[in-house]
Amino acid sequence: MTILSPEQxxxxxxxxxxxxxxxxKAFEGVEKLVALNLQVVRSTLAEAQENVTKVPGTTDPQQWFALQAGFTGPFAEKSLSYSRQVLDIASTTQAEVTQLAQTQYERYNARVQALVEEAAKSAPAGSEAAIAAWKSAITATTTLYETLQKTGQQAVQVAGSNFDALTASASKAVRSNSGQAPVAAGAKR
Structure with a gap:
């Protein structure tokens, strides 16, 4: 039977x-996504019911087209809002998981460095080159990790910025299109 040391x-x-x-943290993110999806389904069903009750009252083709245009505008805006909320949840969860991983990496790195320092104290003469190589490898690994982390953060920021630009552009297009109701042939605006 193996007895573990207090350090182990x-x-x-x-x-x-x-x-x-x-x-x-991962389950919190999933929970937020599930709550968002339930909210979207509830509101979509309520709006669909409301819209279906409006349809039988339309007898004029102009009203019919205006009603159809009224369905698509809010849908597009809500789709953009939903996408924004999903991106926010994903980026928040990613940031929290990254922070936890960073903390664990720092703890692990400190333990490895302490191990190398202890090994250096009891190493035989002439092993300075091997200890220096270990320290160099640890430093290179730390630098690589930091570079990858910064690159990942920049990618998330760029994706968020691109999404913001796309959302603004699409929202502007939806607003300009929803303000224009279809006009019957020969009618004046």
Missing amino acids: VAAAKANVDAFFGLAG
Whole structure:
């Protein structure tokens, strides 16, 4: 039977805590998405019911086209709003998971550096080059991790900016189109 040292028990507990922290953040994101989807389904059903009750009262083709135009404008705006909320939930969840991962990485990196320092103290003479190589590898790994993290954050920012620009453009187009009702042939605006 193997007996774990207090350090091993503490490390195992930290790993379990990190796992549940990450899982908790992921489930929070999923929970927010489910709540958003339920809200969208409820409002869509209510609007569909309201719109269906309006249809039998339209006898004039002009009213019919105006009613149809009234359905598409709000739908497009709501689709854009939904997409924005999904992006917000995803980016918030990603940021929280990244923060937890960063904390775990920093803890792990500190443990590895401490291990190398301890090994350096008890290393035989002439092993300075090997210890320097270990330290160099740790530094390179840390630099790579930081670069990848910054690149990921920049990609999320660019995606958010592109989505904002697309949303603004689409919203402007929807507003300009929804303000124009179809005109029957020969009628004046």
